[in-house]
Amino acid sequence: MIKLVATFCLLALFGLCNADIQADKLYELLKTKRSRNSPVPNGWSSPDEATNEYSPVYIAQQDGLAELDKIVTLPGQPAGVNFNQYSGYVTVNPNAGRALFYYFVESPTDSSTKPLVLWLNGGPGCSSMIGAMAELGPFRITSDGKSLFRNDYAWSNVANMLFLESPAGVGFSYSNTTSDYDHAGDKNTADDAYIFIVNWLERFPQYKTRDFYITGESYAGHYVPQLAYTILLNNKKTNQTVVNIKGIAIGNAWIDDETSLKGMYDYWWSHAVNSDATHDGILKYCDFANETSSEMCDKITDKAWDEMGDVDIYNIYAPICLTDLKNASSTGSINVFDPCWEDMLIAYLNDSAVQKALHVKPTSWSTCSDVLTAWNDSPVTILPIIKYLIENGQRLWVFSGDTDGRVPITSSRYSINALNLPIATAWRPWYLNKEVGGYLEAYQGLLLITVRGAGHTVPSYQPQRALTLFSSFLGGILPPSS
Template identity: 65%
Template sequence: DKIGALPGQPNGVDFNHYSGYVTVDSKAGRALFYYFAESPNNSSTNPLVLWLNGGPGCSSLIGAMTELGPFRVNNDGETLFRNNFAWNNVANVIFLESPAGVGFSYSNTSSDYQHTGDKSTARDAYTFLINWLERFPQYKTRDFYITGESYAGHYVPQLAYTIFLNNKKANQTLINLKGIAVGNGWIDDHTGYWGQFDYLWTHALNSDETNKGIHTYCHYFNDKDPKECDDFIIKAYNEPGDIDGYNIYAPLCQQDSSSIKTSYDSVNNFDPCSTNYMSSYLNRAEVQTALHAKVSTWDLCSDSIDSWIDSPATVLPIIKNLMTSGLQIWLYSGDVDSVVPITSTRYAIQKLKLPVKAAWRPWSTNDEVGGYVEEYEGLTLVTVRDAGHLVPSYQPARALTMISSFLQGALPPA
């Protein structure tokens, strides 16, 4: 699975990377695609980290090529440049396209795409890990962490809990899971929606009238609410106008506009058209060949998964269970995301009613406030200042400081 070279990669690539398929169900012909970037230094001792993007149904190569991976795609859609703040500086990172039907991952049994949900996704991801560790046995006893964002607020705790149960069942440590970190994670429907609408209002994106209407008519955010609730929700989502909800202050992608001459060719200046460049790159035949992928059309988010059959309204009970097992649990949040905003995460944490262990304080990187941290009994909240939904895209240096601290079991530096 070792990659010789990726088309258009920059000079001086000083780490090993691998990609390919791991079968998770041989009878159904179901296989998941991964990209694995080892650390340039200390790869034999650095921890192993799994990264999952959300959706459900979006590709973790988004994380690899626009967020925390070692490369980003230039605006020619053909060449790559190095991300100096890649997480493989401090860990060996697996990016998994999950479930089958996402990205290059596939099933030969098309009915699988009608029966996909949280449960099957966790099951397949667990099988993937067990089989992947057979291929890379040097990682079998390595400290292992699961990270992800957005709908991975479901995936990450569910997979962690699956590992926890299976380790117990086998009476041995099959996977040496040490902690989980979820970024701008959707973890609880009720607080998720409240957090959205309060964020929109407090960030001058909604009118007082609309916010009042939601507080008056919406109580459940399901079909128990009266019709007025729906009307105000539609208003709340329309009022901000044409902005990027994933980063309320970011410019929109305007690819055909020659009037905008901004140069985005550095990792510190995130190009809003990045996903387009990545899409062009991953759909080139020579790139797919170099990645050992089946030659196919690659999409950011899956068209083939027709229905999502199970998704609990909350994963807070799972998070509670994981807290009792002594795992390190971080919820981090870019504070200019309105889709799964910091307010949603804070409201969800409030539901857990945890005692505070270390009071809210700023943390910093490069002599600037990078965000804020509050440590609760069993769980830590970290904000990343001026980061959108895809935290490492907008704030790569701050994200690397944050994840390095997490992997060291320390709070981010004051």
């Protein structure tokens, strides 16, 4: 059970486990499952078990809806905005009244020739408006939570960026059938995201033939490969929209329970977060390949968390938020990480004028959902799906901020090593502005690349290095070696 607890603590995306009500609820749910000895079922077939049966999905009439979704201006938006923004809902199940919210930013230059890229935050159950407003979108929020300033290193500089809040119950996405919130899980999330994509492409048909990529971070290490896999299967077996998917990039991604947990505790010890005695105890008493856990393992891992103290696990060297939003100044700098970003994001997206501009119904918006009562399927590993994507010619990059303690670089290395892929380019540094931006190693069909000095949400901490990495990914080239 320690495996499940650690996996779902990803839901508390910006605090220690059990640091908020949502994480407490999930912890209680997992304790109940443990008492029943009933782990979360897999819910996914392996790629070689997939069928080619025809299974049409819901597609609605979308004519004219794109223009209605166009954003005139966002409250507090700086002057001189030279790109189109859109946002709104796409219905994915009319019978249930289930609709997913999106925010779409076209590139300021040559948008008609640049690729379409979907971004997904993880959780499970956390909003992709985190990525849009606190990481890689065109704006960041000032520290008073009321206005915006430009992100010079926005990913929309090089691609048309689509942010999706998924599944229903996350952020502004909703269902009129509240029992839907009881059935959330990896499989339903991928299926609804696929239905969203094909309907969104009907709404914006000029993007139907555009190269398409999926990116994301954290538990999107599940979401992104699963959606790519779903798209590839449906491209083969239906006569509806063929999505021109070319590849995926996942950051600090949870892709395999066993290797990710081992890598996390090894990282803590190697970065002086845990004592030798505690790490030795974890190696002795914990079997991360097993779905259950011993009492001794529970005790020693609890001690590991206690030893960490009050640090931000998502960047063990970053400051923590100590400022009252009411006393914050309104200035902001893209080159300075603000540890109070979550307070600012919540304040801005709960402003009624902002919600009106985004074309959403009045919502009590939060970074991670508090209405999803269960997460019903979560495979212990995504590695078979990743292998399938490689075999089907998809570009696949795994990037990692090297100061993240939640899904650290050691976890990514252990997970990739489990694939036993041949090395194509040996480990080397990559450079930006004559400084080491990180390190990379290319394998046959996959690239592992780090971002030096970045935490769990890579573009938040190192926006320029993140944009360089992303541009290289889109171009299919390695960042410079000098």
